[in-house]
Amino acid sequence: MQIHLIAVGTRMPAWVMSGYGEYVRRMPHECSLRLVEIPLSKRRKTQSALKNRQEEGKAMLAALPEQATVVALDMRGKAWSTETLAARLQGWLQAGRDIALLVGGPDGLAEECVARADMRWSLSPLTLPHALVRVLLAEQLYRAWSVIQGHPYHRG
Numbered sequence: 001m002q003i004h005l006i007a008v009g010t011r012m013p014a015w016v017m018s019g020y021g022e023y024v025r026r027m028p029h030e031c032s033l034r035l036v037e038i039p040l041s042k043r044r045k046t047q048s049a050l051k052n053r054q055e056e057g058k059a060m061l062a063a064l065p066e067q068a069t070v071v072a073l074d075m076r077g078k079a080w081s082t083e084t085l086a087a088r089l090q091g092w093l094q095a096g097r098d099i100a101l102l103v104g105g106p107d108g109l110a111e112e113c114v115a116r117a118d119m120r121w122s123l124s125p126l127t128l129p130h131a132l133v134r135v136l137l138a139e140q141l142y143r144a145w146s147v148i149q150g151h152p153y154h155r156g
């Protein structure tokens with residue numbers, strides 16, 4: 001199984017790439033994390049945020065692997081505890097299907113992506129910078145894997 005983090009935005013700051021890379025390196029082969037960056041749509045004064053989201057959403061949907069379980073990162077989704085994420089990760093590993101995590105850009109996630117998702121996950125009721133979400137997701141996936149393995153990384 002592979003986890004595809006499909007995220008809007010390119011050219012992230014070095015601290016984002018460093019933090020994300022640290023947790024990607026720690027992930028085991030059986031649930032490796034792969035980043036697919038979707039370029040921001042061209043921002044124009046005459047183009048609305050809705051149009052930007054739609055353009056980015058179309059590219060995100062095109063990047064979905066076949067037969068993947070799709071999870072939209074959406075503030076209207078359900079909050080998951082670490083233990084819930086660990087249980088989901090274990091189920092995903094047992095099912096053997098790839099997972100696609102969809103992270104929108106500065107204008108949010110397209111409704112078409114939310115509609116396509118098999119589930120919605122809210123990381124927080126706060127609005128988080130989309131760059132920080134990459135690091136947070138990678139760390140939480142590593143933490144969930146460590147829970148499954150009984151590894152001492154998670155002490156919660």
